[in-house]
Amino acid sequence: xxxxxxxxxxxxxxxxxxxxxxxxxxxxxxxxxxxxxxxxxxxxxxxxxxxxxxxxxxxxxxxxxxxxxxxxxxxxxxxxxxxxxxxxxxxxxxxxxxxxxxxxxxxxxxxxxxxxxxxxxxxxxxxxxxxxxxxxxxxxxxxxxxxxxxxxxxxxxxxxxxxxxxxxxxxxxxxxxxxxxxxxxxxxxxxxxxxxxxxxxxxxxxxxxxxxxxxxxxxxxxxxxxxxxxxxxxxxxxxxxxxxxxxxxxxxxxxxxxxxxxxxxxxxxxxxxxxxxxxxxxxxxxxxxxxxxxxxxxxxxxxxxxxxxxxxxxxxxxxxxxxxxxxxxxxxxxxxxxxxxxxxxxxxxxxxxxxxxxxxxxxxxxxxxxxxxxxxxxxxxxxxxxxxxxxxxxxxxxxxxxxxxxxxxxxxxxxxxxxxxxxxxxxxxxxxxxxxxxxxxxxxxxxxxxxxxxxxxxxxxxxxxxxxxxxxxxxxxxxxxxxxxxxxxxxxxxxxxxxxxxxxxxxxxxxxxxxxxxxxxxxxxxxxxxxxxxxxxxxxxxxxxxxxxxxxxxxxxxxxxxxxxxxxxxxx
Numbered sequence: 001x002x003x004x005x006x007x008x009x010x011x012x013x014x015x016x017x018x019x020x021x022x023x024x025x026x027x028x029x030x031x032x033x034x035x036x037x038x039x040x041x042x043x044x045x046x047x048x049x050x051x052x053x054x055x056x057x058x059x060x061x062x063x064x065x066x067x068x069x070x071x072x073x074x075x076x077x078x079x080x081x082x083x084x085x086x087x088x089x090x091x092x093x094x095x096x097x098x099x100x101x102x103x104x105x106x107x108x109x110x111x112x113x114x115x116x117x118x119x120x121x122x123x124x125x126x127x128x129x130x131x132x133x134x135x136x137x138x139x140x141x142x143x144x145x146x147x148x149x150x151x152x153x154x155x156x157x158x159x160x161x162x163x164x165x166x167x168x169x170x171x172x173x174x175x176x177x178x179x180x181x182x183x184x185x186x187x188x189x190x191x192x193x194x195x196x197x198x199x200x201x202x203x204x205x206x207x208x209x210x211x212x213x214x215x216x217x218x219x220x221x222x223x224x225x226x227x228x229x230x231x232x233x234x235x236x237x238x239x240x241x242x243x244x245x246x247x248x249x250x251x252x253x254x255x256x257x258x259x260x261x262x263x264x265x266x267x268x269x270x271x272x273x274x275x276x277x278x279x280x281x282x283x284x285x286x287x288x289x290x291x292x293x294x295x296x297x298x299x300x301x302x303x304x305x306x307x308x309x310x311x312x313x314x315x316x317x318x319x320x321x322x323x324x325x326x327x328x329x330x331x332x333x334x335x336x337x338x339x340x341x342x343x344x345x346x347x348x349x350x351x352x353x354x355x356x357x358x359x360x361x362x363x364x365x366x367x368x369x370x371x372x373x374x375x376x377x378x379x380x381x382x383x384x385x386x387x388x389x390x391x392x393x394x395x396x397x398x399x400x401x402x403x404x405x406x407x408x409x410x411x412x413x414x415x416x417x418x419x420x421x422x423x424x425x426x427x428x429x430x431x432x433x434x435x436x437x438x439x440x441x442x443x444x445x446x447x448x449x450x451x452x453x454x455x456x457x458x459x460x461x462x463x464x465x466x467x468x469x470x471x472x473x474x475x476x477x478x479x480x481x482x483x484x485x486x487x488x489x490x491x492x493x494x495x496x497x498x499x500x501x502x503x504x505x506x507x508x509x510x511x512x513x514x515x516x517x518x519x520x521x522x523x524x525x526x527x528x529x530x531x532x533x534x535x536x537x538x539x540x541x542x543x544x545x546x547x548x549x550x551x552x553x554x555x556x557x558x559x560x561x562x563x564x565x566x567x568x569x570x571x572x
Contacts, residue, residue, distance in 0.1 A: 013057040015141055016065050020053060023158065025073040029056040029063035030138060032145040036066060043068050044134060064142035069114075070133025075163060076114045077131040078174075080107040085127025091240055092125075092170035092233065099164035101156040102140055105148040109137055111158065112166040117175050130174050146420040146450035146471055169233030231263040235272075291328040297477045298337060298350050301514045305338075307346040309512070370464070370495055371408035373401050373560055374531055374550045380521065384461070385492035387483060387518050391502040391509025391534075392469075392525035398499040400554045401525070402468040403430065405497055410443045413464035416457070420450030420471040434558045454485035461493050469499035472510060479511030480518070487518045502526075508534065529553050529563060 019025040026047040029037040037060055048056075057063060069077050080086040086108050100111040107127075120135045131137050140150040152158055166174075226234060235256055242252045253272065260267035294310055310325050329348065332338040338348040367381040372388070382388070392398035399421070406415050419427060427446055432439055449456065450471045457465040472479060479500065486496055498519070502509040505526055509515055516522050522535040531550040551564035 011141055012061070012063065012065065013054070015139070016053050016057060017050060019065065019067060019139060020047060020050065023073075025075070026068035027053060028066040028068060028136065029060050030066035030136070030142070031060075032064060032143070034064075034138065036136070037063055040066075040068065040136070044070065044072055047072065065139045066136040067139045068136045069131040070135065071114055071116075072133070074114050076112050076118055076166065077135075077137045078110040078112070079104075079129040079131060079137060080110065080127060081129070082107055082127040085125075088126040089128055089170075091237055092167055092173070094167065094236070097164060097167070098156065098161055100158040100161050101153045102158075103151050103153060104138070105144045105146070105150070108153075109150075111163055113163045115166055115171060118171070119175075121174070124174055144450075145423070147448045148420075148450045148471070167233055168230055169237065172230065226259070226263040228263075228265060231260075231267050235260060235263075235267060291324065291331070294325065294328045295332070295337075296481070298332065299481075301477075301480050302350055302352055302517060303513075304341055304343075304347055304349050306344075306348070368495060369412070371405065373404055374523075374552065374562070374566070376521070379566075380536060382495065382520060384494065385487075385490045386495050386520040387487055387490075388495065388497045389483075389509070389515065389519035389522040390497070390499045390525060391515070391522065392499060393502050393504040393527055396502075396525040396527050397529070397552075397554050398525060399430065399468055400558060400560070402466050402497065402499055403434075403558065404560055406444050406464075406466055407434065407437070407442070409464055412462075414458065414460065414462050415444040415464045415466065416447065417444050417466045417468065418447045418449045418453060418456070419468050420448075421469070423448060430557070433556055435556070454482070454489045457486060457489060457496060459490050459493050463494035465494065465496040467496065467498045469501060471501075477511060477514060479509070480514035483515060483518045532569075533566075 016027050016029075019027050024047070026043045028040045028043055028048070031037055038056065067073055067075070067077075069075055078089055080089055089110065102109045102111075114132065118130060118132045120132055121130045124130055138150055140152055143149045155161075238259065239252065239256060242255060247255075256272045257269055260269060260272055297310070298305065307325065307329060310329065311322060329338065333340070333348070336353075337351055339351055341347045341349050366384060368384050368386075369377075370382055371377050372380075372382075390398060390401060392401075399419075402417070406417050409415055417427075422430065424446060428439055431437070431442055447456070453465075453467050453470065457463075457467075470479065470482060472482075483498065486498070490496060500509040500511070500515070502524060507513075507524065509524070516535045519535065520537045522533070524532045524534050526532075529552045531552060533545045533548050536545055545566070547568070548566045549564075549569045550562070550566050553561045553563055555561055
């Protein structure tokens with residue numbers, strides 16, 4: 001067992017015991033498929049012992065940590081599966097609201113003090129699920145099957161921030177929306193009625209589902225309160241929506257005053273402006289967040305960029321977000337970070353003000369000897385410290401190419417293979433398909449990992465890192481920054497080959513043309529066995545090879561066979 005793997009196993013065990021002893025949670029072991037590894041119905045009413053936890057993590061040392069929610073642990077959790085879901089949940093939370101929050105591979109977990117009256121439910125509000133008694137959630141430092149981890153947000157760690165009560169308006173919506181629909185649809189939930197063959201009401205299970213769906217739809221459409229105890233949240237929620245729609249301020253005040261007068265008892269008009277100010281402040285905070293994201297984008301890219309590119313980078317969809325992008329551009333121009341190109345409207349050049357002297361006399365001009373597919377290694381020279389990029393559509397052969405690079409270089413290079421998709425068993429199965437090769441013949445190190453590769457790549461003179469693949473699902477503009485981090489970490493030594501996803505028949509991988517900045521060689525792969533050179537920094541047959549194509553086949557999922565050598569594609 002490697003030292004790193006041993007540390008990971010100890011980390012999981014220590015975290016499980018921390019949650020039991022320090023947080024008073026009911027803890028269970030969970031597989032990377034999110035399914036409990038033990039029969040966990042008993043742990044909905046009692047907590048495990050420390051001996052049980054030691055026994056579980058001795059048997060399954062890499063098991064993830066499940067926290068059983070509801071009364072037994074004293075917490076209810078809202079699981080936001082997307083940024084839209086998080087934004088929707090935040091509409092029901094005051095600006096100063098704090099409670100522990102963890103980042104999941106796809107979203108966020110918000111932890112609240114448990115409160116009687118809630119039931120497990122799915123998509124009760126936009127892209128948000130509820131986990132309470134009879135449910136569980138995965139907790140940090142667990143990782144999913146791709147190696148992407150769960151972690152506490154820096155300012156909202158569970159050991160530093162107390163659990164908060166759920167705001168009344170959010171509670172009311174979750175209570176009515178989850179009353180009978182959620183417990184029918186998730187492996188995170190234990191449903192006693194269904195397991196016993198029972199039903200929710202007096203008819204069939206199908207009848208109950210249909211009735212519940214109607215009730216949920218009705219409750220979500222009508223669930224507002226103008227009574228004392230609920231009117232405050234209702235008016236704040238209304239102010240948020242009116243501000244986001246960019247309604248004139250005077251009209252917003254008229255609406256809120258009107259609704260405030262019809263509350264029971266009437267809401268003080270003197271406090272109406274405070275509601276509006278709070279909503280306006282929230283919009284300003286989002287604008288600052290957009291500006292920070294864009295500042296990070298232009299700090300790791302170069303060349304020209306358009307306002308349309310920036311809209312897409314922050315996935316802006318609302319008028320207020322687009323206005324925030326335009327405001328950011330104006331500020332960046334004033335700060336001399338951007339300047340207009342004069343070529344077309346909305347196009348800017350990223351000003352590069354970093355210019356430090358290089359130690360050119362001691363620089364390494366030695367080219368490395370590295371086998372590359374498609375006979376590339378016989379035609380080009382690769383300097384030490386290079387990144388080589390393969391951007392491939394789904395099922396275009398990325399993994400087969402990465403494995404061939406590992407196979408052909410493993411005798412001369414210390415080869416490190418990082419996979420975001422394959423388990424150790426799946427990787428072994430793929431290698432067994434190679435002709436005239438036994439599994440024992442493979443002299444490579446395998447790692448299951450999906451992110452933060454700059455933290456773990458090996459940077460010695462003879463180290464070959466293969467990343468299959470750099471996985472990212474949103475904020476694609478950050479890919480260029482990740483590649484820059486890898487390039488800096490290598491510091492002129494070794495080589496790293498990176499695979500990344502690409503939409504079919506798009507020219508570039510996820511991250512667009514920005515990802516071409518650091519790689520010395522960039523190849524796109526499309527279905528049908530088409531490889532195309534997007535970029536090469538060097539000489540090739542005395543001319544720039546950009547755009548040349550190579551046709552190939554993959555035999556038995558492993559062997560690469562040429563169909564048509566490098567050539568200029570026929571005009572369309």
